[in-house]
Each structure stands twice: as structure tokens, then as C-alpha cells.
Amino acid sequence: MDKGEMLTLYHEMVLVRRLEEKAAELYQQGKIGGFLHLYIGQEAVGSGVISCRRPEDRVITAYRDHGIAISCGMSADVVMAELLGKTTGCSKGKGGSMHLADVNLNFWGGHAIVGAHLPLAVGLALADKYQGSEAATICLFGDGATNIGYFHESLNLSMVWKLPVLWICENNQYGMGTAVERASAVSEIRRKAEGYGMPNARVDGMDILQVRAATEEALKHVRKDGPFLLEAVTYRFLGHSMGDPERYRESDEVQKWKDDDPIGIFRKYLIENDLYDEATLDAEDQKVEQEILQAVDFAERSPDPEPQALFEDIYIEELP
Amino acid sequence: MTVMTMRQAISQALWEEMEQDERVFIMGEEVGLWGGTYAVTKGFYDHFGPERVRDTPIAEGVIVGAANGAAMAGLRPVAELMTINFAFLAMDQIVNHSAKLRSMFGGQFTIPVVIRAVGGGGRQLGATHSQTPDVVFAHFPGLKVVAPGTPSDAKGLLKAAIRTDDPVMFIEHATLYQTRGEVPDEEYLEPIGVSKVQRQGNDVTIVTYSKMLQVSLLAADQLAQDGVEVEIVDLRSLRPLDMDPVMESFRRTNRCVIVEEGWSSYGVGAEVAARLYEEAFDYADAPIRRVAQKEVPLPYNRELEQLALPQVDDVIRAVKEVL
Ligand SMILES: Cc1ncc(C[n+]2csc(CCOP(=O)(O)OP(=O)(O)O)c2C)c(N)n1
Numbered sequence: 209m210d211k212g213e214m215l216t217l218y219h220e221m222v223l224v225r226r227l228e229e230k231a232a233e234l235y236q237q238g239k240i241g242g243f244l245h246l247y248i249g250q251e252a253v254g255s256g257v258i259s260c261r262r263p264e265d266r267v268i269t270a271y272r273d274h275g276i277a278i279s280c281g282m283s284a285d286v287v288m289a290e291l292l293g294k295t296t297g298c299s300k301g302k303g304g305s306m307h308l309a310d311v312n313l314n315f316w317g318g319h320a321i322v323g324a325h326l327p328l329a330v331g332l333a334l335a336d337k338y339q340g341s342e343a344a345t346i347c348l349f350g351d352g353a354t355n356i357g358y359f360h361e362s363l364n365l366s367m368v369w370k371l372p373v374l375w376i377c378e379n380n381q382y383g384m385g386t387a388v389e390r391a392s393a394v395s396e397i398r399r400k401a402e403g404y405g406m407p408n409a410r411v412d413g414m415d416i417l418q419v420r421a422a423t424e425e426a427l428k429h430v431r432k433d434g435p436f437l438l439e440a441v442t443y444r445f446l447g448h449s450m451g452d453p454e455r456y457r458e459s460d461e462v463q464k465w466k467d468d469d470p471i472g473i474f475r476k477y478l479i480e481n482d483l484y485d486e487a488t489l490d491a492e493d494q495k496v497e498q499e500i501l502q503a504v505d506f507a508e509r510s511p512d513p514e515p516q517a518l519f520e521d522i523y524i525e526e527l528p
Numbered sequence: 529m530t531v532m533t534m535r536q537a538i539s540q541a542l543w544e545e546m547e548q549d550e551r552v553f554i555m556g557e558e559v560g561l562w563g564g565t566y567a568v569t570k571g572f573y574d575h576f577g578p579e580r581v582r583d584t585p586i587a588e589g590v591i592v593g594a595a596n597g598a599a600m601a602g603l604r605p606v607a608e609l610m611t612i613n614f615a616f617l618a619m620d621q622i623v624n625h626s627a628k629l630r631s632m633f634g635g636q637f638t639i640p641v642v643i644r645a646v647g648g649g650g651r652q653l654g655a656t657h658s659q660t661p662d663v664v665f666a667h668f669p670g671l672k673v674v675a676p677g678t679p680s681d682a683k684g685l686l687k688a689a690i691r692t693d694d695p696v697m698f699i700e701h702a703t704l705y706q707t708r709g710e711v712p713d714e715e716y717l718e719p720i721g722v723s724k725v726q727r728q729g730n731d732v733t734i735v736t737y738s739k740m741l742q743v744s745l746l747a748a749d750q751l752a753q754d755g756v757e758v759e760i761v762d763l764r765s766l767r768p769l770d771m772d773p774v775m776e777s778f779r780r781t782n783r784c785v786i787v788e789e790g791w792s793s794y795g796v797g798a799e800v801a802a803r804l805y806e807e808a809f810d811y812a813d814a815p816i817r818r819v820a821q822k823e824v825p826l827p828y829n830r831e832l833e834q835l836a837l838p839q840v841d842d843v844i845r846a847v848k849e850v851l
């Protein structure tokens with residue numbers, strides 16, 4: 209990765225962080241409704257993994273999807289517009305926070321049913337292999353999702369058919385309020401791959417450079433030999449979604465992880481290795497502030513869907 | 529009588545049944561430490577302990593499946609699905625097992641399981657998280673399907689559901705938890721499979737249940753100001769379906785509107801109207817009308833979602849059409 213790419217990645221992580229902070233604010237103001245799951249704390253995983261993909265590689269994830277969308281190249285404007293339910297949102301205001309997607313960016317969506325997108329990833333990869341494409345499918349999911357049948361069915365089939373899927377488990381220690389060890393028989397998630405004879409690895413998900421190194425290795429394997437499970441150990445700094453009373457964890461624990469802020473770690477690396485100085489990075493932070501302001505402005509000025517939109521995009525042709 | 533919310537009423541029913549019967553236990557996602565995502569089981573974990581208030585992994589198939597198994601072996605599980613939308617991941621257990629294990633084995637097994645699930649739209653949760661698929665479950669012989677619309681019914685019906693030896697799908701509505709109503713202070717049960725007249729009138733019969741009972745009551749208040757007296761029959765159970773109060777009312781009013789939150793195709797309105805036409809065709813003075821959700825997956829955008837859901841005005845309009 210050259211120096212310029214590093215700055216781009218730094219910019220992206222800060223953008224995701226500020227976008228989430230702004231989304232929380234707009235939620236409090238009642239401008240965003242429904243469920244809102246923020247990605248704060250996990251930025252190094254999404255940015256790190258997706259920075260290793262080729263344009264033809266597909267990405268699919270769960271409902272905690274704003275950061276993934278940004279990493280796939282969606283603009284903050286379009287993300288914000290979807291959060292506000294506007295026609296200019298990627299899903300025309302019909303999907304909301306949990307359902308961002310842009311086929312043109314090879315981003316196949318945020319999906320709200322836990323585990324349900326893993327079989328979809330199997331199918332995406334199957335289509336690529338079937339059609340002789342070299343593309344890989346990158347599928348991200350939470351620790352909680354590894355306890356549902358979908359996960360096991362999908363890992364198994366991807367292995368039996370040697371499909372090019374990179375399975376990324378974002379182990380943020382909790383599925384809602386349930387700690388990994390209270391729900392999963394093995395707390396080192398990557399070991400679940402062993403039952404399917406699938407190669408696997410575990411990486412520090414707070415350090416974007418380690419995430420990138422592990423992803424590059426894993427993708428090499430995926431392109432040549434089939435599926436691989438990479439577990440990224442991370443943490444969500446905020447509640448599961450807005451309004452989570454967080455009774456299931458101690459604030460000391462949260463603070464301990466916050467000391468390992470993925471953006472802080474990367475920033476420190478850039479400065480200590482004389483790649484960029486404080487002033488340059490601060491200027492980058494400032495640019496992000498502007499982008500966010502503009503995104504909110506764009507979203508707020510965008511039109512709401514017309515009533516007729518209710519009946520659009522359900523079937524190929526509108527039915528009576 | 530004490531005025532309380534639907535949430536409190538449901539919580540009390542669970543609490544009382546657990547106090548009375550050691551075999552009753554709760555299992556589901558976030559029911560314990562978290563206290564239930566809708567705070568229905570708040571305080572249960574501390575009081576009854578982790579053996580009887582069991583947090584499960586996110587795995588709906590085994591939540592319902594293990595509840596079926598435990599029920600076969602003599603326990604009385606209350607399996608909680610975080611929302612009814614996730615019941616689709618447990619559909620095989622509900623449909624092929626809860627509903628059939630008894631008859632398929634010649635009555636050898638009893639399945640005293642309660643599956644609690646909350647559904648309903650109106651909270652901008654998007655297409656997969658906003659459904660009201662109650663009739664899907666009511667389709668299957670072998671299941672009982674209960675969906676209360678008031679706190680006192682919720683409490684009495686849930687207690688009855690826990691005590692019956694048949695599998696019961698107990699469907700709550702996410703936007704009713706704050707609804708308040710009077711609840712008797714003494715112990716009581718409400719019978720499953722008995723409809724109830726919730727408002728008396730002689731001009732039009734409204735047949736409804738769950739959240740749409742509250743919407744229909746609001747519509748009835750407004751119609752009364754125009755001199756129209758609506759009778760409201762609350763089905764409370766979709767299976768078994770008690771048509772007696774509906775028939776009695778329809779024979780008097782000769783006009784009927786059926787109000788449900790789900791889609792109308794193959795729905796509650798279709799079922800009730802068919803039975804009315806089959807058994808009381810001669811009493812109809814106007815075509816029976818159905819009020820239901822527009823036939824679309826619910827969108828996230830607030831205005832669009834509200835447009836798709838049945839509103840008080842839709843009920844008023846339908847009543848005026850049959851007058
Ligand atoms: C099948 C299903 N069951 C339950 C839920 C409710 N739910 C949404 S997110 C979640 C926790 C998922 O945890 P994890 O997979 O670790 O992802 P994280 O939220 O930590 O990113 C649950 C239980 C759901 N959406 N789908």
C-alpha cells in the first residue's frame with residue numbers, strides 16, 4: 209500500500225466514524241426512524257477487508273452496514289439520503305439503515321435477518337464460478353450469526369463446492385446483549401471452520417494493517433482453492449442499536465476497548481512512521497466534517513418518495 | 529380492577545404461571561440478562577434464575593424445536609421469538625412438529641408449548657421486520673393461534689395458553705405494549721377460541737382483532753358522532769375461530785366490515801366473509817368489506833409505510849360504504 213492509499217484509508221475510517229455520529233444525532237431528532245446499528249469501533253475491519261478487494265469482487269453484509277457501504281464506494285450523500293428515507297437514497301428510501309446496497313459498486317446489501325445473507329453469498333460465489341469469473345465474494349457477519357443453521361449450512365456447502373467465498377466474522381464480543389461465550393460453544397469463532405475442513409485465521413480487528421495483511425493472504429487462498437474463514441476480533445463501542453440500555457457489560461470493559469480505538473491506532477502509526485504529520489491528518493478530519501455537512505444537506509433537500517412509489521419495484525411489471 | 533399496560537399484563541401472566549408451576553420456563557433471545565427486548569421479562573432472570581429464564585443463541589429453529597421436545601417430555605416451555613418475522617426460520621418446527629406431533633403419532637404426545645412472538649408494522653423497520661403474518665399460522669390445523677387486543681385479554685389468554693396442553697402461537701403487537709386497560713385483580717383465565725363483543729351497536733358489525741381492535745374502537749367513536757352505532761367483535765383467537773358472536777351480530781346489523789393489519793389476500797377478512805356468506809347470505813344488506821394492508825412489502829419511509837397500513841379513516845370509509 210503506498211502512502212496515498214494510506215491517507216485515503218484514514219479518511220475513509222474517519223468518514224465512517226463521523227457519519228455514524230451524525231446518524232445518531234439525527235435519530236435523536238427523529239429524522240431517522242426504525243433500527244439504527246452503528247459501526248463505531250469496528251471501522252478497521254470493514255475498511256481493511258474491503259480495501260483488499262478487486263472491483264469484480266462482491267461484498268455482502270448484515271444490517272450494521274453503513275461503514276461497509278462507504279468502504280464499497282457509496283457516497284455519504286447517498287447513505288444519508290437512505291437513512292432519511294429519501295428517493296435519492298440507494299434503495300429509494302424503502303430500505304432504510306439496514307438495507308443499503310448498490311449493485312454498481314458490487315455491494316450486495318445489508319441484510320436484516322441474522323445469518324440470512326450467508327446462503328446468498330454462497331449463491332453469488334456459485335454464479336461467479338459457474339460463469340468462469342475470477343471474482344471472489346466477501347461476506348461479513350457477526351459472532352451471533354455463527355450460531356444459526358444458515359452459517360453452518362453455508363460454510364459446509366461453500367467447502368463442498370469449493371466456492372470462492374471469503375467469510376469474515378466480525379467478532380465484536382456480543383450478539384445484542386449476549387456475550388460470545390454465553391451463546392457459542394467455542395468462543396474462538398474461527399474454530400467452527402475446522403469442522404468443515406476450512407482453512408481459517410484470527411486477526412486483531414482493531415489494527416487495519418493487520419486486517420489488511422490477513423485479508424490479502426485469505427483472498428489469495430480463496431481465489432485459488434475456495435473458501436476461507438477469517439475472524440476479526442473487534443468491539444462495538446456503542447449499544448447494539450439506538451436505545452440499548454447496555455446492562456450486559458461494564459463501562460470499564462468498554463473503556464478498555466476504546467483505548468484501542470482503530471482510528472487512533474492507525475493515526476499513531478502514520479505519525480510515528482513519519483508518513484503524515486498531525487496537521488495533515490487534522491486537515492483530513494476537517495474535510496470529513498465538510499463532507500458530512502454536505503451529506504446531511506443533500507439528504508434533507510432530497511424529495512420524499514411519491515405515494516405511487518409504494519407499488520413500484522415489487523414485480524418487474526406492476527400488477528393490478 | 530387495576531389499570532395497566534399490555535406489557536405489564538403479559539408480564540404478570542408469565543410471572544404468575546411461573547410461580548404456580550415449576551414446569552413452566554422461558555427460553556429465547558435476550559429474555560434473561562437483557563430483560564426481553566420489549567422489556568416483558570424484566571426482572572425475571574433475577575427472580576427465577578438462569579435455569580428457568582434461559583437466554584439462547586440466535587437460533588430460532590432450535591428455540592422452537594427444543595421447546596417442542598421439552599414439552600413432549602413433560603415441561604411447559606414458553607418459547608419467545610424476538611419477533612414473529614423470525615418465526616419463518618422456525619417454520620418447520622412450528623408447522624411440521626408443534627402442529628403435528630400429536631395427531632401423527634395417534635395422540636401419544638402432548639405438546640404444551642407456547643410460542644410468544646411479537647409482530648406488526650408501523651415502526652419503520654422495513655419489509656422483513658414489520659410483518660403481520662398471523663394468518664399464516666392460523667392456516668395449520670393442530671396449532672392454536674391467539675392474538676389479544678386489550679391488556680385484560682392478553683393476561684387471561686396467555687395464562688390459558690400456558691395451561692392448555694396444545695401448542696399455542698401467542699401473537700403480540702409491538703405498538704400495543706403501551707396500551708392501557710383495566711385488568712381484574714383476582715386470578716382469572718380467558719378461554720381460547722371465544723370471540724368477544726368489545727363494543728355494542730346495531731348499525732354495522734366490525735370484525736377485528738389485535739392492534740386493529742384499537743383502531744376500530746377509535747373509528748367507532750368518530751362514527752358515533754355521526755349517529756352510526758358500530759358493534760365490534762374481537763376474534764381474540766384466529767384458531768379455533770369462534771364465529772358465533774359474529775353471526776349473531778351480523779344477523780342483527782346485516783352489514784359487516786372486517787379489519788385486519790395483514791394483507792387481505794387469503795386473510796382473516798377472506799375467511800370471515802366466506803363463512804358469513806356460507807351461513808348467513810340472506811342476512812346481507814350490503815357486500816361485506818375488508819380493510820387491510822396494501823398488498824406491498826412494507827417500506828422504511830415513514831409516510832409510505834403509514835400509507836400502506838390500515839388507518840382509522842380507512843375503517844370509517846369502509847363502514848360508510850356498507851351503510
Ligand atoms: C433470525 C434473526 N433472529 C433475531 C434477530 C434479531 N437480532 C438482530 S441483530 C441480533 C444480534 C446479532 O449479533 P451479531 O451477529 O453478533 O452481530 P452484531 O450486531 O454484533 O454486529 C439479533 C438477535 C434477527 N434480526 N434475525
Ligand SMILES: [Mg+2]
Binds near residue numbers: 351352380382
Ligand atoms: Mg456481535
